[in-house]
Amino acid sequence: QSALTQPASVSGSPGQSITISCTGTSSDVGGFNFVSWYQQHPGKAPKLIIYDVTNRPSGVSNRFSGSKSGNTASLTISGLQTEDEADYYCSSYSITSTPWVFGVGTQLTVL
Amino acid sequence: EVQLLESGGGLVQPGGSLRLSCAASGFTFSTYAMAWVRQTPHKGLEWVSKISGYGGGTNYADSVRGRFIISRDWSKNTLNLQMDSLKAEDTAVYYCVRHGAYGSGYYADYWGPGTLVTVSS
Numbered sequence: 001q002s003a004l005t006q007p008a009s010v011s012g013s014p015g016q017s018i019t020i021s022c023t024g025t026s027s028d029v030g031g032f033n034f035v036s037w038y039q040q041h042p043g044k045a046p047k048l049i050i051y052d053v054t055n056r057p058s059g060v061s062n063r064f065s066g067s068k069s070g071n072t073a074s075l076t077i078s079g080l081q082t083e084d085e086a087d088y089y090c091s092s093y094s095i096t097s098t099p100w101v102f103g104v105g106t107q108l109t110v111l
Numbered sequence: 112e113v114q115l116l117e118s119g120g121g122l123v124q125p126g127g128s129l130r131l132s133c134a135a136s137g138f139t140f141s142t143y144a145m146a147w148v149r150q151t152p153h154k155g156l157e158w159v160s161k162i163s164g165y166g167g168g169t170n171y172a173d174s175v176r177g178r179f180i181i182s183r184d185w186s187k188n189t190l191n192l193q194m195d196s197l198k199a200e201d202t203a204v205y206y207c208v209r210h211g212a213y214g215s216g217y218y219a220d221y222w223g224p225g226t227l228v229t230v231s232s
Binding site: 003032033034036038044045046047048051052055057089092093097099100101102105 | 142158217223
């Protein structure tokens, strides 16, 4: 099962908005509204920030939002803050033999 | 407070075995599906195996099927991963995760800090 495609890196300045894409296929991202996003700071475990495409867990800032169109899901971070600098991973349910697939990760730099 | 704490990682030779455990607390362990996810610098995050709540049905990634066995000890609130016939490509940080209870459930709402498994001679 191939990993979901994400840009290797994105950057933005404090206060700006950025969007990270996550591209899969009709067997995963495009076929189900089961996309989640995780934030990972160096040396730490990933943290859930979006589930089922658009839902934010309790305690996650509303600066984080998710969407999906076709086979591509997106994570948007508005009002960038220095603490947002981290790696971001998408994930999706898959109808293939591997029911849960992850993206390759995107490194966000806040300039 | 939900807590997950892995143990059992370490250095093992190719072909060897290792058993990982994850102590869970702060929630009703039996009602949640649990999983193992591993991470390497080169391949990123990779789902390894899942076990359902109550019924205990299991799933495995193609890369570990037939070599790894996931199980849960209901009395000790512990998740286990028995890893046999280990290969160099199994080298990774292994995370114990709890599947979410809302919506699809196909997301991990809590992660342990991880335990490092190194397969090398």
